[in-house]
Amino acid sequence: MEILEKIESYIGEVEHVAAWELTCLTEKRWEFYFIRHQLDQNRAVEEHTVTVKLYRAFEEDGQKFLGAATAEIPVTAAEEEIRHTLTDLIYEAGLIRNPAYTLTSEPVADVSHRETPSVSQIAEDFLRTMQEIPETQTEDINSYELFVSEMTRSFCNSNGVAYTETWPSSMLEVVINARTSQPKKMEIELYRMYRSGTCDRKQIAGDISRVMRFGRDRLVAQPTPAGLSLPVIFSTDDAKELYAFFAGRMLADMKYQKISGYEIGEKITERKSGDPLTLEALAALPNSSDDCRVDLEGSLIWDRPLIEADVARNFYGKRQFSQYIGLEKSSYVFNFRVPGGSESAEALRSGDYLELVEFSDFQVDDMSGDIAGEIRLGYLHRDGDIQIVTGGSVSGSMLEAVSTMAFSRETVQYNRWVIPAVTKLTGLRITGVV
Amino acid sequence: MKAVFSTYLTGLSTTCKQIIEALSQEYEYVSLLATDSQGLSIRISQHSKNVSNKNLTTERGIVVRVYRNGRYSEAAFDDLDVRNPEAAVARIRESLAMQDALLSAVGSQTYETGVLEDEPRTIFVEKEARILPEKADVQALVERLSALSDRGMREIEGALDVFLSVSGTHISKMFLTKHQDLRQSYAYVEATAMAYAPNAQGETKVWYDGISGCGGLELLDGPEGLDALMDKGPRIVKELCTAGKVVPGEYEIITTPDISGLIAHEAFGHGVEMDMFVKHRALGAEYIDQRVGSDLVTMHEGALCDESVTAYAFDDEGTPAGDVIEIDHGILRTGVCDALSALRLGIRPTGNGKREKYSHKVYTRMTNTVFEAGTDTKEAMIASVRKGYLLDGMESGMEDPKHWGIQCIVSRGYEIIDGELTGKVVSPVIMTGYVPDLLGGISMASTTCKLAGTGACGKGYKEWVKVADGGPYLKTKARLG
Numbered sequence: 035m036e037i038l039e040k041i042e043s044y045i046g047e048v049e050h051v052a053a054w055e056l057t058c059l060t061e062k063r064w065e066f067y068f069i070r071h072q073l074d075q076n077r078a079v080e081e082h083t084v085t086v087k088l089y090r091a092f093e094e095d096g097q098k099f100l101g102a103a104t105a106e107i108p109v110t111a112a113e114e115e116i117r118h119t120l121t122d123l124i125y126e127a128g129l130i131r132n133p134a135y136t137l138t139s140e141p142v143a144d145v146s147h148r149e150t151p152s153v154s155q156i157a158e159d160f161l162r163t164m165q166e167i168p169e170t171q172t173e174d175i176n177s178y179e180l181f182v183s184e185m186t187r188s189f190c191n192s193n194g195v196a197y198t199e200t201w202p203s204s205m206l207e208v209v210i211n212a213r214t215s216q217p218k219k220m221e222i223e224l225y226r227m228y229r230s231g232t233c234d235r236k237q238i239a240g241d242i243s244r245v246m247r248f249g250r251d252r253l254v255a256q257p258t259p260a261g262l263s264l265p266v267i268f269s270t271d272d273a274k275e276l277y278a279f280f281a282g283r284m285l286a287d288m289k290y291q292k293i294s295g296y297e298i299g300e301k302i303t304e305r306k307s308g309d310p311l312t313l314e315a316l317a318a319l320p321n322s323s324d325d326c327r328v329d330l331e332g333s334l335i336w337d338r339p340l341i342e343a344d345v346a347r348n349f350y351g352k353r354q355f356s357q358y359i360g361l362e363k364s365s366y367v368f369n370f371r372v373p374g375g376s377e378s379a380e381a382l383r384s385g386d387y388l389e390l391v392e393f394s395d396f397q398v399d400d401m402s403g404d405i406a407g408e409i410r411l412g413y414l415h416r417d418g419d420i421q422i423v424t425g426g427s428v429s430g431s432m433l434e435a436v437s438t439m440a441f442s443r444e445t446v447q448y449n450r451w452v453i454p455a456v457t458k459l460t461g462l463r464i465t466g467v468v
Numbered sequence: 469m470k471a472v473f474s475t476y477l478t479g480l481s482t483t484c485k486q487i488i489e490a491l492s493q494e495y496e497y498v499s500l501l502a503t504d505s506q507g508l509s510i511r512i513s514q515h516s517k518n519v520s521n522k523n524l525t526t527e528r529g530i531v532v533r534v535y536r537n538g539r540y541s542e543a544a545f546d547d548l549d550v551r552n553p554e555a556a557v558a559r560i561r562e563s564l565a566m567q568d569a570l571l572s573a574v575g576s577q578t579y580e581t582g583v584l585e586d587e588p589r590t591i592f593v594e595k596e597a598r599i600l601p602e603k604a605d606v607q608a609l610v611e612r613l614s615a616l617s618d619r620g621m622r623e624i625e626g627a628l629d630v631f632l633s634v635s636g637t638h639i640s641k642m643f644l645t646k647h648q649d650l651r652q653s654y655a656y657v658e659a660t661a662m663a664y665a666p667n668a669q670g671e672t673k674v675w676y677d678g679i680s681g682c683g684g685l686e687l688l689d690g691p692e693g694l695d696a697l698m699d700k701g702p703r704i705v706k707e708l709c710t711a712g713k714v715v716p717g718e719y720e721i722i723t724t725p726d727i728s729g730l731i732a733h734e735a736f737g738h739g740v741e742m743d744m745f746v747k748h749r750a751l752g753a754e755y756i757d758q759r760v761g762s763d764l765v766t767m768h769e770g771a772l773c774d775e776s777v778t779a780y781a782f783d784d785e786g787t788p789a790g791d792v793i794e795i796d797h798g799i800l801r802t803g804v805c806d807a808l809s810a811l812r813l814g815i816r817p818t819g820n821g822k823r824e825k826y827s828h829k830v831y832t833r834m835t836n837t838v839f840e841a842g843t844d845t846k847e848a849m850i851a852s853v854r855k856g857y858l859l860d861g862m863e864s865g866m867e868d869p870k871h872w873g874i875q876c877i878v879s880r881g882y883e884i885i886d887g888e889l890t891g892k893v894v895s896p897v898i899m900t901g902y903v904p905d906l907l908g909g910i911s912m913a914s915t916t917c918k919l920a921g922t923g924a925c926g927k928g929y930k931e932w933v934k935v936a937d938g939g940p941y942l943k944t945k946a947r948l949g
Contacts, residue, residue, distance in 0.1 A: 064567060065829065069747055072579035073571060075808075077542040078563035079827045081529065085522075104520040108528040109547045119521070126519040129610045154570055161574045177747045207928060209749065223749060223870045227929050260716070291515045292628045293664065293672050354516070394875040395866035399896075401664060401672045408866070408875035408900045427716075427875070427898045427949040433671055465716035465898070465949030 037084055037109055038188060041116060045088070048120050050128070052091035052100065053137050053192045055331065059083040063183040064157050070175065071165065082109040088120065090127035091134065101130035135357040138332045139193035145327045146198045150184065151232055156202055157182045159233035164206075167239055173246035176209040176223060187326070195332040202231045203323040208242060212249025224249050224392065224410075229449040231321040237447075248391055252411045255424035260466035264416070266428060267382065267389040268457045271448040272396040272407070276439075276457055277372050279432045280313050282400040284340040286351035290358045293401055296346040303344060308440035308458070309375030310343040315350055319369035322450045326368055333365035340370075371452040372441070379442040379456040388464060389413040390428060403432035405462065430462035470594040471684070473653040474504040474640035476528070484644055486553040487532070491560065492646055496583050497535035499645045501784055502550075503826045504528045507637035508601040512613035514621060514629045519606060524924055524932060525637040525656075529826035532560055538580035540808060541567070544827040582811050584785075588647040591788070593781040595654035597684035601636030604685055609634055616661070616698055623702045626665040626709065628672070630701070634659045634694070636685060643786040650786050656680065656777040656934070657687045658922045661697040665705050673708035673895070675701055675879070676861070678922030680936070682779040704861070707880060711895035714881055716949040720856030721899070722849050722884070722941055725918035727859045729937035730876050732767055732837045733925070735903040736760070737937065738867030740769075740794050740803030741820070741832040741927075746812045750869040752803060760800045761907030764942075766840040767795040769804050771819060773836035776936035777921035784830055785821035792818050798907075806832040824931045831927050839939030842913025849912045849943045850884055857881035857948065858889065859897060862920075872903040881948065898949045906944055914941035 038056050045054050065077040087104045103126035105119050160180050169175060183203045190196035206228040213221040224245050228238055268276065283302070288294040296302055302311070317335045319325055328334055331353050339347045349359060356364030383389070392411035398404070406429050414421040438461065441454035484500050491498040507526040511518045529546035543560045550556055613632040620630030636657035643650040658680035664672050677697055681687045688694040723731060736752070744750035752760075771780050771789035782788050785807040792804055805813065806821030809832055822833035850858065861879025868874060876899040883892040921936030 063827075066567075066571075066576075067829065069579045072577045073539065074579045075540045075542065075829065076564075076567045076571065077544065077829060078567055079544045080563075081544070081546045081827045102518075104518070104522065106520075106522040106526065110528065122521075126606050129607050130517045130519060132517055154566065158570055158574060161570070161576065165574065176749060205930075207930070209747070221748075221870075225928060287516070291513075295670060394868055394873060395864070397864065397877070399674075401674050402896075403671060404896055406877050406896065406898050408873065408898070410873070425873075425900075426947070427900050429896075429898055429949055431671060433669075463713070463716060463949065465900075465947065467947070 038190065041086055041107065042190070044117055044120055048124050050090050050124050051088055053089040055087040055137065055191045056189070057085045057330065058188045060186040061183050062153060063181060064153050066157065066161065066180045069177050084109055086120070086123065088123040088127050090124055092128065098134035099131045100134040101127040101132060103127040103130065132354065133358060135354045137191050137193055138195050138353060140334070141195060142197045142328050142332060142334045146200070148200065150200055150202045153182050153184050156204060156232045159235065160204065160206060163233055163235045163238055167242050172214065173210065173212045173249050176211045178209065179207040181205040189332050191332055197328050197332065199326055199328055201325050204232060205229050206238065210242065210245050210249055212246065212253055214253045220253055222249060222252055229323040231323055231325055234321055248411055251422045252392065252424060255411060255422040257467035258409055258412065258423040258426035258464070262388060262464040262466055265387040265458050265460045266462050266464070267387050269389060269455065270391050272393055273457045274448050274451040274453055275396055275398045276432065277313065277370070277451065277453050279398045279400060279403060280311065280341060281370055284313070284346065284349050286349045286355035286359050286361065286364065289349050290355045298346050300346060301344050302341060302346055303437045305344055305437055307438045311341055311436065311439065312339060312343055312373050313341040314339050314371045314373070315367040316369040316371055319450065319452070322369050324368035324450055329366035335365045335367060369450045372454060374443040374445045374454050375441040377440065377443060379444050382440060382442055382456050382458050386416045387458070389415065398432050405430045405432055405435070425467040426465045428462050428464050435459045435461055469596065469598050471597040471600060471638055471653045471655045473594055473651055476504045477502050477640055477642045480550050481642060481644070483550050483553050487550065487556050488644055488646060490553060490557045491532070491534055495534040495536045497586065499533045499643065499786065500530060501826060502530045502642045503640065505637050505639040506602040507635065508604050509633070509635045510606065510609050510613060511631065511633040512610065512617050513631040514617060517610070519610065523635045523637060525639060525934060527825040531826045534564070535583055537578070539578045540581065542829070581808060584807055584811060586645045586647045589650065591650040591652065591782055593652040593654070595682065597638070597655040599685040600638045600655055601657065601685065602638055612694065616695065620661070620663050620698050620701055624663050624665060624705045625702065627663050627705065628665055631662040634688065643782065645786065648786055650782050652781045654682060654780065655684050656682050657685055658777060659688055659694050659697065660922055661701060663701050663705050665709055667709040673705065675704045675708060678920065680777050680921035682775040682777065707893045708895050711880065711893040714894040714897055714948050718945060718947050720853045720943065721946050722853065722856070722858045722943050724858070724860040724941060725938045726862050726920055727876070727878055728839055728939035728942045729837070729920055730862045730865045731874070731906065732839050732939055733834065733935065733937040734865035734867050734876060735874050735907060736767060736794060737769065737834045737837040739869040739872065739903065741834070742803040742805040742813060743809040743832040744869050745803065746809050751872055752800060752869065755800050756802065758800060759798050760904050761795055761798040762910045763797045764842055764910050764913050765795050765798045765907050766793065767838065768792065768840065769794050769834060769837045771835040773838055774919050774936060776836050776919055777934045778835040778936055783819045783821045784823045785817070787817040787819045787821060790819040804832060804834070806830050822933050824933055828931060831931060833927065833933050834925060834935045836919060837935065837937040838917060838919055839913070839942065841915050841917045841940040844912040844914055846914050846941050849914065849941055850889060851887040852912065852943065853884040854886060856884050857894070857897070858884060859899065863896060873900070874903050874906060875900050899946045900949065901946045906946055909944035910942050912943035916940060
């Protein structure tokens with residue numbers, strides 16, 4: 035990239051630069067907005083995010099520090115503006131006292147030759163997929179927004195590490211309506227956000243059909259009863275929030291900041307029941323929206339277990355924090371897999387339980403582990419009956435729930451995550467409506 | 469002192485107008501928004517320190533909106549060679565032509581819309597700001613934040629870390645059409661403090677607070693400025709670490725201005741964003757002029773309502789900022805609207821068309837959303853509660869315009885029994901309910917309002933923009949879990 039070469043040449047003229055990193059993320063994006071199936075608006079976007087990070091080394095009282103400051107430089111910036119920014123940056127870097135660490139110097143494999151479909155082709159696949167979704171008089175598509183991008187990241191640093199990587203990244207937001215006229219006119223909506231690399235027609239069509247069924251059921255749902263105390267099953271993409279909590283616990287910065295108390299080689303929980311948890315970092319995951327081989331600091335990503343059968347194995351994350359906790363080699367991770375458990379999804383769905391499939395916003399707090407979500411739709415399985423319920427909330431703590439967490443043998447991919455298709459938690463608080 | 473309008477944008481204006489002129493030969497409507505917003509972000513903790521010129525609202529780029537045959541299209545670039553209008557026009561044409569070809573190939577139909585008005589209008593606004601974010605004394609700020617983090621570590625029992633951050637942007641935007649030339653420059657600043665500590669069970673508890681406003685870094689000074697942020701931290705972290713869990717059920721509640729603002733935002737803020745009316749995604753469309761709250765509920769929305777982080781003079785479609793009364797003494801009167809949605813609904817836009825940045829689409833978005841004050845004192849409100857909670861500390865919320873459900877996650881509930889705070893705290897608290905019930909139950913409101921503008925608001929799960937919201941202390945009933 036011309037702009038990177040220009041900035042690199044100017045950095046060479048700045049004093050006190052101990053190290054530097056330069057990144058340009060180019061996004062060529064096509065956007066299409068539909069109301070029902072009529073085009074509301076189309077947009078073509080091309081943007082470049084040029085980031086420069088300058089490092090300044092210094093020593094005080096025998097301790098080594100490495101300060102850093104970051105700037106985004108507009109791609110249209112004139113020479114004078116760039117030089118001024120770099121001068122400011124190296125001054126600001128000198129104000130920052132972070133313990134010393136090093137940038138990567140390991141050359142990365144050539145990742146520039148991956149073949150990716152064109153933005154136009156991916157967009158066409160999505161548009162045709164949406165046109166072919168079966169709709170009925172009572173369940174249909176209210177609106178959808180499609181974002182298809184070709185992402186290209188060019189990176190270089192002062193240690194001579196450089197790479198350029200291109201990958202597709204897509205996002206489809208779909209709003210689905212379900213309605214009834216009997217016993218009274220009622221219409222509800224359900225929301226889905228699909229992220230992926232390209233268009234997985236079968237997955238999208240299948241999930242939208244399932245969501246339409248949820249819509250039908252929600253129209254006849256009864257208020258969630260009060261006083262429920264039974265296992266909760268998660269079987270939609272909300273479940274990835276449960277597993278993301280553990281990925282957070284294995285982040286080097288969470289460990290360094292003492293938010294994560296996990297120790298390598300030690301159990302993350304005293305398991306009482308359920309399945310031992312394994313969490314793997316993946317170097318590649320086909321059709322992930324972040325299927326990148328190299329991280330943002332120029333480190334190659336590789337497959338490794340983060341947690342293995344309930345035992346913490348590897349922290350991961352940025353170089354700064356990885357080195358602070360003593361990791362010799364590390365990288366950030368974009369994609370994860372949780373291998374399936376010992377039982378089938380069918381077996382987990384035995385006995386009494388509440389299966390929750392729609393929330394207004396399901397969250398697991400990455401710091402506290404608090405679980406929270408307002409229930410939009412659930413299936414209450416009790417004494418052999420199935421009651422469709424809505425309203426109320428579910429809450430609890432992931433730190434407590436992990437000791438009895440069980441999950442299915444079958445797995446499913448939700449963008450950057452491959453996780454068990456069904457996850458069963460016990461001990462959650464269910465706040466009913468009546 | 470004024471926040472001076474971008475010289476970079478001023479330098480582009482003549483050729484931008486030439487681009488508009490050229491595109492107007494083939495399009496019925498052409499507008500161009502150019503942005504040049506510079507900023508600052510400093511984050512300091514015991515474990516890590518960062519300085520950057522980038523934050524949520526820093527940007528430089530151009531978006532062109534065109535209209536032809538009932539359809540609006542946009543092309544956005546950050547490297548458009550505006551100084552060569554002919555090449556710029558060719559690039560815009562080419563990028564949209566490629567999309568036209570695809571849309572024809574898949575047989576896409578257009579949601580036909582009329583053409584936007586282009587009434588002659590000129591606006592030039594430079595708001596007051598003494599210390600612009602890009603002119604900050606970074607060394608002084610780093611030292612000040614470091615000292616506050618150190619103070620937090622000393623004063624907050626068991627603290628694992630104390631984060632301080634300052635962020636601000638000097639926003640310059642230029643909106644041009646054949647007949648309009650609008651330029652504005654203003655700054656906003658926000659500062660936050662966050663501390664976390666483990667409780668006896670090993671759960672990490674987090675406290676967060678912030679200040680914000682329209683203006684420069686001088687907003688960080690004064691009795692309610694940056695240094696005062698840390699005052700409440702030690703007490704609240706201790707409360708969080710010893711808090712119990714609420715017994716699920718319906719309670720009388722009193723909301724602090726922070727939580728009142730969250731309710732305003734999630735209950736009827738999103739619920740009356742009228743692009744949702746166009747898509748039939750908001751129940752509010754069917755309740756205009758009907759009761760949705762008690763007589764004590766009057767709610768305003770608009771960039772003119774407060775000098776906050778979103779106090780612009782015109783929105784991203786060139787509509788002047790407004791102050792709309794959405795709910796008047798419990799009666800839903802109207803919503804807020806971007807220009808295209810207004811055209812489709814046959815009403816006037818309200819100045820609420822906002823983009824995350826130049827490269828993102830305009831949606832109807834909130835600015836300042838605020839309940840009007842009442843006549844009660846906070847003390848009288850607490851004294852009136854038989855069994856309930858004073859809710860404080862916003863964590864998150866989620867809108868539900870179609871069904872009027874509401875979900876708010878609140879940091880702390882302070883127990884009230886027989887009109888007195890018992891000292892017992894529960895955390896976190898999930899407040900859920902049906903919006904008309906929640907607003908209909910409002911029986912008391914305090915005399916003073918306060919707005920908060922830290923953080924950002926999404927539309928669904930994307931499109932993050934700055935907003936502010938608030939109100940007085942409110943008393944109502946809600947389901948807590």
